[in-house]
Amino acid sequence: MAEAHQAVAFQFTVTPDGFDYHLSREALKHIYFSEITAWKKRFIRFKNGILTGVYPGSPTSLVVIVAATMGSLYRKIDLSMGLIDRIEAILPVRSFLSPLSKTLISATLFSTGVWLCGIIFFRRTMKLLLCYHGWMFEPHGKRSLSTKIWAGFLKLMCGRKPMLYSFQSSLPSLPVPSVSQTIQRYLESVRPLLNDEEYDKMAQLAKAFQKKIGPRLQRYLVLKSWWATNYVSDWWEEYIYLRGRGPIMVNSNYYAMDFLYATPSSCQAARAGNAVHAFIMYRRKLDREQIAPAMALGLVPMCSSQMERTFNTTRVPGIERDVVLHLRESRHLVVYHKGRFFKVWLYHGGDLLKPRDLEMQFQRILDDTSAPQPGEEKLAALTAGERIPWAKARATYFSQGVNRSSLSAIERGAFFMTLDDEAHGYDKKNPSSMDLYAKSLLHGKCYNRWFDKSFNFIVFRNGKMGLNAEHSWADAPVIGHLWEFVLGTECFELKYAADEHCCGMMNSSLPPPERLKWEIPSTCMEIINSSYDVAKALADDVDFHYSQFKDFGKGLIKRCKTSPDAFIQLALQLAHYRDKGKFCLTYEASMTRMFREGRTETVRSCTNESTEFVQAMEGTIKTKAECLALFKKAAEKHQHMYRLAMTGSGIDRHLFCLYLVSRYLKVESPFLNQVLSEPWRLSTSQTPQQQLVMFDLEKHPDHVSSGGGFGPVADDGYGVSYIIAGENLINFHVSSKFSSLETSSPRFGNHIHHALRDLADLFNFQVHREEK
Template sequence: MAEAHQAVAFSFQITHEGVQFNYDWEVLHLVWLSGARSYRKRWARFLNNIRNGVYPSSKEYLFLILSIVLSCHFIFGIDPSFGCINALIKHLIEPYISPKFLWLPSTGCAILACLIYSLVLWFAKALLMQYILKALLMYKGWMYEARSSKGMSTTSKLWVMLVKALTQKEPLLYSYQASLPKLPVPSLNDTMKRYLRSVRPLCKTDEDYHRIEKLANDFQHGIGKRLQRYLTLKSWWSSNYVSDWWEEYVYLRGRQALMVNSNFYGIDTLFVNLTNKQSSRAANLVHACFLFRRQIDRQELKPILVQGLVPLCSWQYERMFNTVRIPGIETDKLVHYNDARHIVVLHKGKYYKLDVYYKGRLLQPKEIEKSLDKIIADEASALPGEKHLGALTATDRVTWANTRQDYFMKGINKISLDIIEKSAFVLVLDDKDFEFDTNDPSKLDRYGQLLLHGTGHDRWYDKSFNLVIGRNGRAGFNCEHSWADAPIIAHMWEFVLSYEYTNLGYDEEGRCKVGNGLEPPSPLRLKWDFPETLISTIETSLKSAEIILSDVDLKLVMFDDYGKGFMKKCKLSPDAYIQMCLQLAYFRDAGEFSLTYEASMTRLFREGRTETVRPVTIESAAWVNAMHDPSKTNEERIALLRHACNVHQRAYQDAMCGKGIDRHLFCLYVVSKYLELDSPFLKEVLSEPWKLSTSQTPHGQAGLIDLRKNPNHISAGGGFGPVADDGYGVSYIIAGEDFIFFHISSKKSSNRTDSLRFSNNLKKALGDVRNMFLNASK
C-alpha cells in the first residue's frame, strides 16, 4: 500500500474544527514538472510542424519579405502589393479588427496589413517551392546513371543543381514529407510484361508458360482494366496506395504467431566487447535509446539522404517507441502512445516498471545501472503463470486476443498489462550468455536463435521492439514487423552502438562511466492475478510456442574469404553479385529454380515501405546453367554473370522507382476481394510460395562511425524465420570491405531443406565465382 499512499498529492477532510487540507509538495512538484514537460513537447512539436510545413522555405524568408514590404510601404512610398494592403485595411482591419482595439492607430493598421500580406506571400512562396521540389523528386533518371559526373547526363546534372539549390537549409526529420511524391500506379500492361518475363525461367515446360500467359492476357483484357481504375482512384486520395493495405492484410490480419513467423532480430557488434557486466551494458543502451527517441520527438534526427541528396520517407520512425500491437479476433491493431516515461524490464520471468525520467530529466547511465542492479539482485521467485506469461504473445493471435479479453481487461491484470503496453519498449535481461567464438560456429547460431525466439516466453513479442541483453553483456533486439521495416530499427541500432562506443563507455571494472550517482526511484515489480484457468492457457500457449521454435533451423555464417572490396574490383554491384551466388547455391541445393523474393524499399515516395525484386530471371538462369556446363569457358560465364547482374540491378532500380510487380498485383487482388470478383490469375499469383526469401540489411546507413578507423565496429546484421514451410529465409549484411554475414533459416520438419547444407552450398558458390574471375585474369 506504500505506492498508493505516495500517489496522493492533495486531499482534504471535514471535521468539527473545519476543513483541513493535506498536500505533498514533492508530488505536486512532480505533477508540475510532468505537465510542463508535456506542454514543452507540444510547443516544440507545433514549431516543428510549422518548419516542416514550409520547408524548403524558412522563417528567415518571412523576415526578409516583411522587411521589404515595410520598407517599400513606409520608407519609399511604394505599394508592393498592387492594392492588396489598402484593401486589407479598408475591408478587414478597419471594420472588424480596429474597433475591437481602440488603441490601434492608422500606422498600426498599416503594419498589421503589411504583416498579413507578408505571411500570405511567405506561405505562397513555401507552397511553390514545395511543388517545385516535389516535381524534381519525381525525376528518377539519376537512379539509372553512374554516380560520377562523367557518367551523368546533362539533365541529371541540372537536376542535381536545382535540388541542391532548393535544399540548402538543414532539414528536420519530417521536413521532406510534404515534398515527397506519391507512389505511382504502374500501367497494367507494363506489370503484365514484367510478370510474364519473371516466370519464364520458372516454368518447366512451354505448356506451363503458355497456360500462365493465357491467364495473364485474359486478366489484362478482362476485369484487370476495372480493377486498375479503382486502384488509380485510390492512389489519388491516399498518401500511398499500397502501405495501408500492406500493413493491414499482410501483417495485422495474420492469425499465426508473431514469434519466428513475423518478428525479426538484430545482433550486436561481434568484434567489440566493451563490458561483460549485464546491468552496465543495459544501462548505457537504454540511455542511448532514449536519446534517439528524443531526437525523433524533437525532429533533430537527420533524414537519410540517398547520395547525400535525395530524401527517404521518415514516416516509419514515428512509431518506433511507445507502440504495441494489440491482438484481435479477426485483425490486430497498432496503438502508438504519444509519450512514455518508463520501460518494462523482464528478468527471470518477473516484470518491473522502471522510470527513466526523474524530476523532469532523463536518468544517466549510472543511475539506470543502480536500478537494474536491484532487479538482478531480487531473488524472489516468479509467480505460477508469471514466468511463462510472455508465451501468450508467442502463440496464435486468436488465442491471445480471447485470453486478453477474458483475463486482462479489469483489475490488477489490466493495470500491469497497461504498464507493459504503454512502455517505451521492453528490456529483457536474459539469464543466458550470448556467445561468439570463431572456432565454434554453433555459439553464433545459438546467439541468433535466442534473439529470434528465446525460450518462447521470455520476450514480449507485441511491443515494437525488445532490447535483449545477455548475461555476459552482449546485446541484440527482437522487433515486431508491422510498424516498420528493418532499415528503420537498424538506424536506431547503429546510433545506439556508436553512441555507446564514442560517448558513454565503461570504466576499468566494466561499469558505466557517465552519471552523477543520483539515487533513482526503485523499480516497481508488476503484480498479477493468475486463476488456474489462466495458468492452464499460458502453459498451453507455451507448448505451442515451443513447437514453433523447436522447428527452426538457423545457421549464421561469417564469410571472411572476401567481401565488398573484391566485388567492386569485378565491377559488379555487390547486392547483385550476392543474389546471383544465392541463385547458384539454391539451384545446387534444390536441383531447380524457385520463386525468389528480395526486399527493396520504396521510401523515395511518401509512406513507402517495400517492393519485391524477383532475382530469378532468364539471364540469371542462363548463368547458373552455364556454371554447370563444361563446354562454357570462364570468359563466357563471366559475360553471362555481368549481364545477369545488370538485369538484376535494373529490376532493383525499377522496384525503388515504383515499377515493381508484386505490390501492384497484391493491391489489384485486394480490390477484387472488395468487389467480390474472382480472378484465377490473381489467385494463382498470390498463392505462389516464396521458396527463397532474401533481404539485405543496410550497414552504416547514417555513417556514424568511420569503419576505416574502427574496422572492428561492424554489425553482424540480423535475420528472420523461413517464409515457406519448405523454403529458406536468408538475410545478409555486407559488413565493411572484407566480411559478409548470412543468417539462414529453414524448418527442421521439411525434408527438402537443411540450413547447414545450404550454407555450405552458398560458401562454395561464393568461392566458385571468385575462382572464376581469378582464373580468367590469369
C-alpha cells in the same frame, strides 16, 4: 510494499472517526513533472509543425522579406506594383490607425503573401523534381546533363538543415503501374520457373485477366491512389501483418545483433544502463524532429513516417485483426528477469535518469531473489503463440484488477527489455555460438520476450545485446537506424569507466523498480501453457546458421565493377541451384520510401538471365569468358529490376492490391488466386550498413556489425539476410526448418561460400580462403 504505494498518488479509507487519507509525494511529483514534460512536448510539436509546414521557408526568411519591402517603401520604391496601396484601401477604418500604421500593416500582409506564394511554389517545384527517377537508370558515375541540372535544382530546393519531416508533404505519391506492364513483367519473372505447358496456361490466365477483370479492378485502385496518401501501405499493414492469426514469433518478428567482436562492457547492468539512456536520447531527438531525414545519394529525401511509431508502441491482439497502439509519451519501461516483470521509471524530478542511475536500477532487479508469481514466468508466451487465444485471454483475464494494471504498464511502456540469464555472442572456439545467439534473439525461450512490443531490447549475462522487433509498424531499416545510434552512442559518447561500469555517480535515494502484480487463474495458465507449446514447437523447428565469409567483401566486388547486391544475389541463385538442383521464386526486399508512406516492394531475383548464367556455370560447354558475359548481363538485369521496384514499377504490390479489390468486389480471378498462392522458397534481404556515421570503422574494426536476420518464409524454403560488413567481410544469416527434408541451413551456407568464390574466380581474382 513501499514501492507499490509510490504508484498511488491519493488513498483514502472510511473509519469510525471519519476519512483517513494519504498522499504519496513521489507519485504526485511524477504526475507534476509528467504534465510539465507533456506541455513542453506540445510546444515543441507546435513549433516543429510550423517550421515543417513552411519548409523550405523559415520565420527568418519572412523577416527578411518584410524588411526588404519596408526598406523599398522608405526609398519610395514600390516593389508591389500598387498592391500595397490596394491592400491599404480595403483595410477597415480605425481611429487609432495612423496612415503610417496602415502602410506598415499593408506592407507586412503583402510580404507575408509573397512569402507564402514562394513556399508553395518551391514545394510544388520540389514535388515535380522528386517525380523524376531517370537518375537511377543511368550508369554509375555517368550522369547526363539533364540529371546534373535536375540535381542542381533539387539541391537548391532542399535547403541547408531540414528537420525529420520537412520533406513529407513534398514527396510524390506512389504511382499505380498499368495492368499490361505488371502482367508483362510477371510473366517474364515466372518464365524460368515453369515448363512450356505451365507457362502457356499461366499466360492464358493472365491474358484473360488483362482483358476482362483487370481494367475494372484497376479503376478502383487508381481511384484510391487519388485520395489515399499511399495506395499500398495501409492494406499491406492490415492484411500482411495485422490480420495474420498465426504466431508472429519467427514468422514475422526479426532481430538485430550487437557488435560482432567488441563488447564495451561485460557488466550486464552497465551495458543496459548506457544503452537505455541512448534509446531515450534517440526518442528525444525523434520527438523534437532533430534527426536528419534519410537521403538517397545525399540528395533525394526518403519518407520518415515509419519512424514515428518506434517507441511507445504495441501490437494489441484481436479476434479478427490486431491493432497497433501508439502513445505520444511514455515515462517508463518494463523489464523481464527470471520470470518476473518490473516497472522502471526513466525519469526522476523531470529529468532523464543518468546511465549510472539506470545501471543501479537494473542491478537491483538482477539482485532481486524473489520468486515468480503463479503463472507469471511464462506469461509472455501468450504473445508468442496463436493470436486468437491471446486475444480471448486478454479480454477475459486482463481487463480488470491488477492484471489490467500490469498489462497496461507493459503495453504503455517505451519498449520492453529483458535481462537475460544466458550468455551469447561470438566465440571463435565454438562454431555454433552465433547460431545460438541468433535463435535467442529470434525467439528466446518463447516466454522471455514480449513479441507484441515495437521492439524488445535484450541484454545477456555477459554484456552482449540485441533487438527483437515486431514488423507491422515499420521495416528493418528504421530499426537499423535506431540500433546504429544506440551502439555508437553508448560505446563512443557515453562510454564506460575503467571498472566497466557506467560513468558518473549514482543517486542511491531513487525508489527501487516496481514489481508488477498478477492474479492468474488456472484456466488462464492452461492457455499460457498451450501458447507456449505452440511457440516451442515452432522455435525448435528453426534451423539457423550464421555464416561469416571472410575471403573478401565490398572491396573486391567494387573491383569487379558490379553492384554488390547483384553480385550476392547471383551467388545466392547459384548456391540455391546447387543446394536443391532447381530454381525457385525468390523474394528480395527493396524499399519504396522515395514515395510518401512508402514501405517495401519485391525484387524477383530469379530471372531468365540469372538462370541462364547459373546453368552456364554448372555446365561444361561455356567458357569462363562466356560465363562472365552472362554474369554481367544477369547483374544488369537485376539492377534494372531493383530500380523498377524502387521507383514504383514493381510487380507484387500492384498484384496484391488488385487481389484485395477483387475480394472486396467479390470477383473471382483464377489468375490472381494463382499469383498470390505461389510460395517464396528463397526470401532474402540486405541489412543496411552505417546509415549513421557514428565512428570510423577503419579505426575500430572490432566494432563491425553482425547484422540481423529473420525466420524462413516457406516451410521448405530458406530465409537469408546478409550484410556487407566491410572490405573483407560479408555476414549471412540463414534460416530454414528442420522438419523439411529439402533444406539444411549449414549446407546452404557452405554453398553460398563456394558460389561467392566461383564468382570471384570469373574475374580472375585470387582470394584467400578463410573459414570461420
